[in-house]
Every structure is written in structure tokens, then in C-alpha cells.
Amino acid sequence: MFKKILIATDGSDNAMRAAEIGKGIAACMGAEVTLVYAAYVPGMYADDLRPEIVEAIREDGRRILKITARVFEDSDVVLHKELLYDEKAEDGILRLVKEETYDLVIVGSRGLDATERKALGSTSMRVLQGTTCPVLVVH
Secondary structure (H helix, E strand, O other): OOOEEEEEOOOOHHHHHHHHHHHHHHHHHOOEEEEEEEOOOOHHHHOOOOHHHHHHHHHHHHHHHHHHHHHHOOOOOOEEEEEEOOOOHHHHHHHHHHHHOOOEEEEEOOOOOHHHHHHHOOHHHHHHHHOOOOEEEEO
8 A cells, every 4th residue: 555655754752753653554565765854944044054054954954864764773664865955844745745656654743732833834734735645643
């Protein structure tokens, strides 16, 4: 049923739980997994930041991908890592789902309350609304 699974990570506890659940699903289904992290710097700030700060943000993304990938070390799941640079997490996830035809997206929910979700927006909610493939949101 699922052959290509995209798992978004931000290094949070819920994202790590999402990776664990994704590993189990992928192992049962014989699916390959792509871990995705968005090291996004909004355009209005990008020009004001020193290049070494932007690189530190990207390096943090590489570190988070590496830590999350450890979840898969004891499995036979084929794992890919994708670091997004110039787009918001939800935009990158939705683009990848369309381009690479993923069958399942797994995201961790940060567990914001209703007021915070309304004020800040929610990556998981935008992914749910923006794709037609199944989305598993992990709390």
C-alpha cells in the first residue's frame, strides 16, 4: 500500500515519535522513507543575516536530520534525507509530495493550543489541507 513515505522532522519529541512510527510502517510495507527538514530563512531576513548565521541554520538542519536518521539504524528501511533551504516546511513538503509522488506523509504536531495555531499557523494543518495523499499527524 505505501511504497514511498515522507517524514518531516524538526527535532522535536513529536517529530521523533513520528519517525519511530514511520519506521514501523515502512518496515511492514517494504517502503522507502525520506526525512525532510526545512532550514528556512524568510526572505525579509535573509539579506540582513551574515552568511555564517545562515550556514549555522543549515548546519542545524543537517544535525537534526542526522539525529532523526538514527531512529532507522537498526532497520532495513531504505532512507533518504532532504534538507530544504529556500522554502517553508509546508511548501517544501507539498512540493515533494507532488514531484516525488509519496503515498504517505508523517508529521509531528507541536501541540499548540487553538489560539497559537490561529496566530502562528500550523505546518501539519497546512499539509493536511494541501495534499490528497494520506497524512499521519503524530502527537
